[in-house]
Amino acid sequence: MALRAALRNKCGFSGMSGVVTQLFSCSSSSHGRVYAPPIVIAQRRNSSTSPKIKVDLDQSTGVAVMHMQNPPVNSLSLDFLTEFCINLEKLEMDKSCRGLIITSSVPKVFSAGLDIMEMYGTTPERCGEFWKAVQEMWLKLYSSNMVTIAAINGFSPAGGCLISLTCDYRIMADNPRYSIGLNETQLGIVAPFWFKDTMVNTVGHRTTEMSLELGLLYNPSEALKIGLVDHLVPEEQVLTTATQTMTKWLAIPDHARQITKSMMRKPTADKLTSNREADIQNFVSFITKDSIQKSLRVYLEMLRKRKG
Amino acid sequence: MALRAALRNKCGFSGMSGVVTQLFSCSSSSHGRVYAPPIVIAQRRNSSTSPKIKVDLDQSTGVAVMHMQNPPVNSLSLDFLTEFCINLEKLEMDKSCRGLIITSSVPKVFSAGLDIMEMYGTTPERCGEFWKAVQEMWLKLYSSNMVTIAAINGFSPAGGCLISLTCDYRIMADNPRYSIGLNETQLGIVAPFWFKDTMVNTVGHRTTEMSLELGLLYNPSEALKIGLVDHLVPEEQVLTTATQTMTKWLAIPDHARQITKSMMRKPTADKLTSNREADIQNFVSFITKDSIQKSLRVYLEMLRKRKG
Amino acid sequence: MALRAALRNKCGFSGMSGVVTQLFSCSSSSHGRVYAPPIVIAQRRNSSTSPKIKVDLDQSTGVAVMHMQNPPVNSLSLDFLTEFCINLEKLEMDKSCRGLIITSSVPKVFSAGLDIMEMYGTTPERCGEFWKAVQEMWLKLYSSNMVTIAAINGFSPAGGCLISLTCDYRIMADNPRYSIGLNETQLGIVAPFWFKDTMVNTVGHRTTEMSLELGLLYNPSEALKIGLVDHLVPEEQVLTTATQTMTKWLAIPDHARQITKSMMRKPTADKLTSNREADIQNFVSFITKDSIQKSLRVYLEMLRKRKG
Numbered sequence: 001m002a003l004r005a006a007l008r009n010k011c012g013f014s015g016m017s018g019v020v021t022q023l024f025s026c027s028s029s030s031h032g033r034v035y036a037p038p039i040v041i042a043q044r045r046n047s048s049t050s051p052k053i054k055v056d057l058d059q060s061t062g063v064a065v066m067h068m069q070n071p072p073v074n075s076l077s078l079d080f081l082t083e084f085c086i087n088l089e090k091l092e093m094d095k096s097c098r099g100l101i102i103t104s105s106v107p108k109v110f111s112a113g114l115d116i117m118e119m120y121g122t123t124p125e126r127c128g129e130f131w132k133a134v135q136e137m138w139l140k141l142y143s144s145n146m147v148t149i150a151a152i153n154g155f156s157p158a159g160g161c162l163i164s165l166t167c168d169y170r171i172m173a174d175n176p177r178y179s180i181g182l183n184e185t186q187l188g189i190v191a192p193f194w195f196k197d198t199m200v201n202t203v204g205h206r207t208t209e210m211s212l213e214l215g216l217l218y219n220p221s222e223a224l225k226i227g228l229v230d231h232l233v234p235e236e237q238v239l240t241t242a243t244q245t246m247t248k249w250l251a252i253p254d255h256a257r258q259i260t261k262s263m264m265r266k267p268t269a270d271k272l273t274s275n276r277e278a279d280i281q282n283f284v285s286f287i288t289k290d291s292i293q294k295s296l297r298v299y300l301e302m303l304r305k306r307k308g
Numbered sequence: 309m310a311l312r313a314a315l316r317n318k319c320g321f322s323g324m325s326g327v328v329t330q331l332f333s334c335s336s337s338s339h340g341r342v343y344a345p346p347i348v349i350a351q352r353r354n355s356s357t358s359p360k361i362k363v364d365l366d367q368s369t370g371v372a373v374m375h376m377q378n379p380p381v382n383s384l385s386l387d388f389l390t391e392f393c394i395n396l397e398k399l400e401m402d403k404s405c406r407g408l409i410i411t412s413s414v415p416k417v418f419s420a421g422l423d424i425m426e427m428y429g430t431t432p433e434r435c436g437e438f439w440k441a442v443q444e445m446w447l448k449l450y451s452s453n454m455v456t457i458a459a460i461n462g463f464s465p466a467g468g469c470l471i472s473l474t475c476d477y478r479i480m481a482d483n484p485r486y487s488i489g490l491n492e493t494q495l496g497i498v499a500p501f502w503f504k505d506t507m508v509n510t511v512g513h514r515t516t517e518m519s520l521e522l523g524l525l526y527n528p529s530e531a532l533k534i535g536l537v538d539h540l541v542p543e544e545q546v547l548t549t550a551t552q553t554m555t556k557w558l559a560i561p562d563h564a565r566q567i568t569k570s571m572m573r574k575p576t577a578d579k580l581t582s583n584r585e586a587d588i589q590n591f592v593s594f595i596t597k598d599s600i601q602k603s604l605r606v607y608l609e610m611l612r613k614r615k616g
Numbered sequence: 617m618a619l620r621a622a623l624r625n626k627c628g629f630s631g632m633s634g635v636v637t638q639l640f641s642c643s644s645s646s647h648g649r650v651y652a653p654p655i656v657i658a659q660r661r662n663s664s665t666s667p668k669i670k671v672d673l674d675q676s677t678g679v680a681v682m683h684m685q686n687p688p689v690n691s692l693s694l695d696f697l698t699e700f701c702i703n704l705e706k707l708e709m710d711k712s713c714r715g716l717i718i719t720s721s722v723p724k725v726f727s728a729g730l731d732i733m734e735m736y737g738t739t740p741e742r743c744g745e746f747w748k749a750v751q752e753m754w755l756k757l758y759s760s761n762m763v764t765i766a767a768i769n770g771f772s773p774a775g776g777c778l779i780s781l782t783c784d785y786r787i788m789a790d791n792p793r794y795s796i797g798l799n800e801t802q803l804g805i806v807a808p809f810w811f812k813d814t815m816v817n818t819v820g821h822r823t824t825e826m827s828l829e830l831g832l833l834y835n836p837s838e839a840l841k842i843g844l845v846d847h848l849v850p851e852e853q854v855l856t857t858a859t860q861t862m863t864k865w866l867a868i869p870d871h872a873r874q875i876t877k878s879m880m881r882k883p884t885a886d887k888l889t890s891n892r893e894a895d896i897q898n899f900v901s902f903i904t905k906d907s908i909q910k911s912l913r914v915y916l917e918m919l920r921k922r923k924g
Contacts, residue, residue, distance in 0.1 A: 168829070185564040196571055201821045205509045206535060209572045213476070213565050214557065227822060249830065253911075256801040257829050263812055264825045295561075493872040504879055513817045514843060517880040521784070521873050522865065603869075 052080045054105065055087050062098040063246050064091050064146075065239070069105040073112035076159045078126075080115070081133035088140045098254060099246045100144070102167065103151035103239060108178075110150075113158030120296040124284050131283045134159070135276055138194060141166045143269050145258050147249040151242040153235060156180040157217060158191075164229070165198045168249070168261070171242050172220050173235035179217040180228060186215035188295040190286070192279060194272045201268060203227045360388045362413065363395050370406040371554050372399050372454075373547070377413040381420035384467045386434075388423070389441035396448045406562060407554045408452070410471065411459035411547060416486075418458075421466030428604040432592050439591045442467070443584055446502060449474045451577050453566050455557040459550040461543060464488040465525060466499075472537070473506045476557070476569070479550050480528050481543035487525040488536060494523035496603040498594070500587060502580045509576060511535045668696045670721065671703050678714040679862050680707050680762075681855070685721040689728035692775045694742075696731070697749035704756045714870060715862045716760070718779065719767035719855060724794075726766075729774030736912040740900050747899045750775070751892055754810060757782045759885050761874050763865040767858040769851060772796040773833060774807075780845070781814045784865070784877070787858050788836050789851035795833040796844060802831035804911045806902070808895060810888045817884060819843045 052070040057063075066087060068074045076084075091097045104110045118130040141148060141163070148167040156164055156172075161180050164170050172180065182199060184191045191199075191212055199208045203226050210216070223229045233241045249257070272279065286292060360378040365371075374395060376382045384392075399405045412418045426438040449456060449471070456475040464472055464480075469488050472478050480488065490507060492499045499507075499520055507516045511534050518524070531537045541549045557565070580587065594600060668686040673679075682703060684690040692700075707713045720726045734746040757764060757779070764783040772780055772788075777796050780786050788796065798815060800807045807815075807828055815824045819842050826832070839845045849857045865873070888895065902908060 169826075185560050185568055188561040188564050190564050190567045190571075193571060201825070203822070204512055204820055205572070206511070209509070209569075210477075210538075212568045212572070214560055215564075230826075252801050252830055253804040255907075256804050256806050256831075259806045260801055260828045261825075263806075263809055264821070264828070291563075493868050493876055496869040496872050498872050498875045498879075501879060504876075512820060513880070514819070517817070517877075518785075518846075520876045520880070522868060523872075599871075 051083065053083050053087050055091070057091070057094070057097055059096055061247075062096055062250070063101065063243065064097050064099070065101045065103060066091075067103055067105040068111060071106050073109045073155075074104055074106050074160070075112050075115040076134070076137075077115040078118055078130045078133055081130075081137050085133065085136050085140055088137075088144070091146065092140070092144060097146060099147040099149070099250055101149045101151050101239070101242045101246065102163065103242070104154055106154070109154040109160075110152045110156040111160030111163060112155065113160050113162075116296060116300065119287050120293065120300060124288055127287060128280050128284050131280050132276070135194075135272060135279065138162065138166055138198075139269060139272060142198065142265055143262070145254075145261075147246060147257070149242045149246055149249075151238045152178075152180065152229065153238045154178055157183050161228075162195055162198065165202050169231075169245060170229040171231045171233060171238055171245065172223065172229040173238050174220050174232040175235055176219050176221070179219050180223050181215070181217040182212055183215035183217050185213060187299060188292065192283065194268070194279075197268045197271065201265075359391065361391050361395055363399070365399070365402070365405055367404055369555075370404055370558065371409065371551065372405050372407070373409045373411065374399075375411055375413040376419060379414050381417045381463075382412055382414050382468070383420050383423040384442070384445075385423040386426055386438045386441055389438075389445050393441065393444050393448055396445075396452070399454065400448070400452060405454060407455040407457070407558055409457045409459050409547070409550045409554065410475065411550070412462055414462070417462040417468075418460045418464040418486075418488075419468030419471060420463065421468050421470075424604060424608065427595050428601065428608060432596055435595060436588050436592050439588050440584070443502075443580060443587065446470065446474055446506075447577060447580060450506065450573055451570070453562075453569075455554060455565070457550045457554055457557075459546045460486075460488065460537065461546045462486055465491050469536075470503055470506065473510050477539075477553060478537040479539045479541060479546055479553065480531065480537040481546050482528050482540040483543055484527050484529070487527050488531050489523070489525040490520055491523035491525050493521060495607060496600065500591065502576070502587075505576045505579065509573075667699065669699050669703050671707070673707070673710070673713055675712055677863075678712055678866065679717065679859065680713050680715070681717045681719065682707075683719055683721040684727060687722050689725045689771075690720055690722050690776070691728050691731040692750070692753075693731040694734055694746045694749050697746075697753050701749070701752050701756055704753075704760070708756070708760060708762065713762060715763040715765070715866055717765045717767050717855070717858045717862065718783065719858070720769055722770070725770040725776075726768045726772040726794075726796075727776030727779060728771065729776050729778075732912060732916065735903050736909065736916060740904055743903060744896050744900050747896050748892070751810075751888060751895065754778065754782055754814075755885060755888060758814065758881055759878070761870075761877075763862060763873070765858045765862055765865075767854045768794075768796065768845065769854045770794055773799050777844075778811055778814065781818050785847075785861060786845040787847045787849060787854055787861065788839060788845040789854050790836050790848040791851055792835050792837070795835050796839050797831070797833040798828055799831035799833050801829060803915060804908065808899065810884070810895075813884045813887065817881075 052068070054067040054069055056065045056067070058065075066084075068080075068084075070077070070080050074080075088100075091100060114134065119127060122130075147169075149169045149171065150164040150167040152164055152170060152172040154173065155178050157179065158181075161182050164180065172178070182191045182195055184195075196208060196212060199211065203211075207226050218226065218228055220229065220232050224232050231241065231245070360376070362375040362377055364373045364375070366373075374392075376388075376392075378385070378388050382388075396408075399408060422442065427435060430438075455477075457477045457479065458472040458475040460472055460478060460480040462481065463486050465488065469490050472488065480486070490499045490503055492503075504516060504520060507519065511519075515534050526534065526536055528537065528540050532540050539549065539553070668684070670683040670685055672681045672683070674681075682700075684696075684700075686693070686696050690696075704716075707716060730750065735743060738746075764785075766780040766783040766786045768780055768786060768788040770789065771794050773795065774797075777798050780796065788794070798807045798811055800811075812824060812828060815827065819827075823842050834842065834844055836845065836848050840848050847857065847861070
């Protein structure tokens with residue numbers, strides 16, 4: 001039912017915009033449904049060294065909150081992913097930290113996913129380096145010994161959805177203008193096998209098959225219905241609910257929870273670990289194809305016109 | 309709940325009939341539920357060369373509609389399957405064809421499944437040839453590059469259910485007298501592993517386990533509830549809805565959808581591809597057992613009496 | 617939703633008690649929810665030879681009812697498991713027996729799971745012997761040629777839940793004070809991979825992941841919602857409903873049902889069969905750790921105080 005609703009409500013490509021100010025203007029939707037591309041162009045290439053991620057660790061509770069602050073849409077660039085991984089590794093090694101909440105400081109968007117500028121018109125080397133960082137982020141987060149909770153306080157397509165799925169629990173703002181999903185095919189690109197595995201482990205084979213083939217985005221209540229998120233709350237309660245939920249997870253002895261988590265997730269993580277190089281080659285050769293570069297260019301031009 | 313309802317409503321073996329005029333006369337059902345055998349006897353062995361399948365390809369949309377027209381119940385004989393595969397292959401190679409809708413021209417029945425006459429009293433050679441054709445049909449359809457939609461406008465047990473499950477999307481007529489399911493065990497025969505895999509990929513392990521062990525048939529609303537079909541519409545809208553749904557699927561770039569479909573389905577298809585000969589041997593040695601031939605004979609005699 | 621409800625309602629460790637008279641006194645629950653430890657201390661080590669299991673086989677129907685009668689809480693000791701397996705094997709070899717219903721003669725409890733006294737302060741040898749018996753019970757029951765139905769007429773945590781999941785069908789008393797689940801992590805221990813596989817095959821990957829990591833117990837309606845049980849009835853109808861359901865399962869030809877069951881379950885059973893020794897070593901080395909023994913001691917002392 002939710003699948004059908006998502007299919008029915010899906011906005012067309014023509015109504016999209018990747019800039020955050022226009023994220024919610026899909027005029028063709030009769031349900032106020034939102035569509036935006038899985039990958040977006042950053043408004044400017046920012047070479048500043050200001051951190052793209054802010055981490056607050058509460059020593060009394062052992063819970064860290066990681067705020068993604070990479071405007072306009074928290075796009076996952078190589079720089080962002082590198083900073084993400086460094087922070088994750090620090091927290092993982094800090095014995096005082098047992099839980100991690102991931103959220104966004106950017107209004108209306110959790111993360112719009114992979115940065116298109118890392119894939120368009122770059123060298124194969126740079127492209128491969130970028131993909132390796134995407135892998136690294138997923139591997140570290142999916143296998144984390146910490147309890148990880150996604151506090152999804154905005155739009156969350158493609159890579160933003162992947163970060164959410166990779167956590168242990170997902171709380172989403174109950175705002176019908178937000179949506180979440182692995183919508184890569186809408187852009188003519190393809191979610192790799194480990195995105196797929198992560199989604200299958202969450203919502204099952206059939207829902208994943210249809211979601212990925214159609215690049216479906218779900219509004220919060222549809223997402224809850226199919227199990228893509230676990231809990232909806234009003235937007236202003238997302239972070240406090242995440243904190244309360246964390247307390248319940250941390251009531252379980254760490255060692256027992258960690259062994260159990262590893263039993264559930266290690267086979268899936270191992271599939272990528274033992275195929276990283278081939279997966280990188282596969283991505284690079286796909287994304288550097290003339291036809292794919294051409295669709296990315298068309299798409300970028302459309303975004304630039306909308307911003308103009 | 310749907311499982312339990314299906315279990316409760318299931319008609320006994322004694323109330324069945326394989327002829328289409330009696331398909332809906334299961335007197336022991338208090339819910340108007342329908343039961344019919346997974347495999348049925350053709351009313352006559354038809355050696356005519358008139359086509360059992362009619363294909364209409366709309367060049368403007370790139371969508372073909374395949375009408376199964378093998379009265380009385382679209383049973384899947386070797387001739388029928390051969391014709392099915394030839395048509396499928398032609399469309400697959402036709403670059404102008406991107407989508408395929410499969411439906412029935414026979415009133416009240418989509419397909420009653422494998423033709424019992426291909427399994428009863430034949431030679432092991434013929435039996436093996438038949439099974440190879442069933443495999444071929446499934447392999448071609450499950451791996452098709454086209455978008456495939458089943459427009460299920462009638463009763464759809466056993467092999468009829470398999471064809472439906474093998475498509476990308478299932479739209480069923482919302483007529484409570486119709487039913488769908490892999491009900492092989494009701495007849496004392498067994499769905500092979502690739503029927504099972506196809507169902508597990510659609511409705512999950514537990515629902516499949518119970519459905520196959522009990523040979524359950526589901527009415528349309530039960531089938532929707534467990535995810536065996538995706539969409540119910542009034543009978544006269546089945547084909548138009550299929551056409552509208554196809555438009556949405558075809559909005560996705562073919563190459564991205566096809567790569568994604570292959571990622572979801574290839575492991576399952578490969579399991580049969582690398583075990584075809586063993587699977588044939590297994591089927592032939594099972595079906596030619598004296599005890600199985602005897603149950604088929606008892607069953608055929610019952611059908612003949614009912615027709616008399 | 618059911619997951620969230622279970623999480624919300626879960627009682628804390630402090631409100632638990634393992635003795636049957638106090639099983640339902642979890643004062644911190646606002647929903648009358650029940651919590652009890654996955655493994656309980658037997659009130660006395662019973663060296664009597666009185667049977668812990670009573671079996672009634674109805675020759676006219678071919679259905680056996682196995683009553684667990686090992687007060688106070690049907691804990692699964694080595695003696696109990698040995699007797700369970702002997703009975704199971706006898707019935708399996710008895711051609712007149714086609715179906716098995718498992719239920720409890722102890723009021724309010726189906727089975728409280730593995731006996732903690734088999735894991736605390738014993739020798740590695742005894743501990744390994746115990747674990748081998750747990751494996752044997754599961755292997756025999758999961759692969760049984762009989763139709764197996766759990767008539768869950770009471771509290772059913774941990775090992776009690778495992779027995780239920782291992783059957784073909786689960787009917788539970790609709791008493792909100794009862795609960796069911798694999799709650800091992802609550803005690804700091806871990807469900808092994810084959811407990812996990814059995815649950816994944818029943819309720820899917822995601823529900824299992826969250827249930828096991830949090831050690832969730834579900835009340836009957838939550839359990840029905842996630843598919844952990846198949847059917848709820850008033851407590852006094854559990855056994856009669858099991859008998860009626862058995863009749864429907866036995867209407868299917870045995871050989872077809874058995875081949876189908878084996879197709880669904882053999883890969884899961886084979887995983888343990890080919891790893892039994894490693895699984896025993898793994899259990900023994902985990903459970904004999906100082907830290908684990910210490911948590912078991914703390915837990916036992918708490919139980920003893922509550923009984924005092």
